Amino acid sequence: MTSLALFRDILQRNRAGKGGGVTSVCSAHPLVLRALFRSARARDTVALVESTSNQVDQFGGYTGMRPVDFVKLVHEMADAEGFPRERILLGGDHLGPNTWRGEGAEAAMEKTRDLVRAYVTAGYRKIHLDASFVCSGDPTPLTNEIVAERAAEMAKVAESCWDDTPPLYVIGTEVPTPGGALDAEEMHVTRPADVQKTLAAFRDAFSRHGLDAAWERVVGLVVQPGVEFGDAMVEDYAGAPELSGAILDYPGMVYEAHSTDYQSPENLSRLVEDHFCILKVGPWLTWALREGLIALELIETELSPDEPSRFREVLTTAMKDGPRYWAQYYTGEQSQIDFKLIYSYSDRARYYLPRPDVTAAIDRLMRNLSAGIPEGLVSQHLPMQYRALRSGKLDPTPVNLLISRVCDVVDVYLDA
Structure with missing residues (x-):
């Protein structure tokens, strides 16, 4: 079974209440990647590796790597651990205007479209469309409609440049701060009503851009389940029963939980059970x-x-x-x-x-x-x-x- 097929199978099992989650490793360090492949090989499961938009981009990011370079590194580390490449799923995390938001929306989105193209053509097939960043000159806060429209623009680029295998998408507007929060930030657990509004806005934006087929491949929604970490604190998962069940009204979708670093094993298991099926981890590694x-x-x-x-x-x-x-x-x-x-x-x-x-x-x-x-x-x-x-x-x-x-x-x- 290919990585995409195995990934979707795990998501469907989770929705059906049969358990199972997917670990999303967000790191470019070679030894962290080798650790993922060593552990995933022992469990005969998919290895989801993601790079963030400021870490890896068309100009090199802070690591000095473009998407094609990161793919090469991932494959080399997998080979070193004897992990089959067909079990690797590459994801682009927080793809959006974050790096260039000071340049204004128009310039930032032009570079963002090039960013998405570079990721998809390099072989990434799990794409997190994150247009929640406020650009210079934007109204604040950004509305669901603005975020959804920019995400649809990115999806349109992605749809134009894949070859044999179409990408899957993750969307959302309530995206936690990449890399952890500042201590002053206030915790806000996503409300079920916000899930409904967000998905409606994104679905309409995709439809306006003729992306109905792509919408069928939206498999994840980023929300805030009540977990976070910062300089000297960890906000432990306390359960979110109303939010948990809301995603089951949308066929094929699960939640993606960011900032799950430093949660206890018990909390991580509860998150998976509550349909926060995709668990992001980076700094803890x-x-x-x-x-x-x-x-x-x-x-x-x-x-x-x-x-x-x-x-x-x-x-x-x-x-x-x-x-x-x-x-x-x-x-x-x-x-x-x-x-x-x-x-x-x-x-x-x-x-x-x-x-x-x-x-x-x-x-x-x-x-x-x-x-x-x-x-x-x-x-x-x-x-x-x-x-x-x-x-x-x-x-x-x-x-x-x-x-x-x-x-x-x-x-x-x-x-x-």
Whole structure:
């Protein structure tokens, strides 16, 4: 069964009350991708990998990758883990005018149409149409009709450039802040009446653009079920019974829940049971990777190599030298900011992991531990990985230890 067929089958089973959800991994880090493929292979399931519009775009995004480059990276990591490419579903997350919203709606939407074209022609087949971003000169707040009209414009581009397999779409207007909220943001659980209004506006917009066939492939609606995370907080899922049942009035559709990072296994299972079938996760994965890297650096310190990696020092120096990606998230006294640079749930450190100086420190760390790590140090600093190696399930190389630490999080989602 192909990835798209398996994906749709899981969605239909969820709607029928038979359980099952889909984990959407939003990360471009190679080790995070390998963790997904390792865990998905063990469960013989689909691997949904998504890149965001500011992460990967036609100009390179903050990762320096265009959609075709990201696809190449994903395939290489899948091959490294022996995961079949036909089980990979590539998704474009938050495709919309976010990156260019300061240029005004007309200019931003022109670049957005090119963005969608680049994603679809590269092979992405799950497309999140997110026109909820307010552009310079827009009325605020944006109406459902404006958001739906811009989304339909994007869908029209996508429909014009797919070849053998048409894409599936995810829509919505109540889209949580990408990457986590600022602490001051107020929680607002989507009302069933808002679901009805949103879907009516989108359906009308698609119809006006002659996209009735594409509308039949709208499979997900992004809503706010009452989950969020920020710098030092996690808003736990408390149930949304009225919202949960509302989606069943729309054949073929499920909810897509964003910002589910750091939820408990029990909460993730409840979300899936309540038809929030597609669970997005991103920062928690690189947060776990950072935990693994710092654990390995503590092990490195015990072994006293001649040239230590100084990973944490290099990472925090890079962040302080270029505060662009964290300045609006981390405030307070300098000691508080220093703590947040490493330990904040917002995990703004993930933006700095690809930097050459940081990757050089990671490479040095890997080399310094390549001769082998005493089991006692693994037990001290990575106890879950110690259990796996003692059971013969993990070869404790530095890379495998990092991947396994990320798998700890991936597994919680795949088992929800």
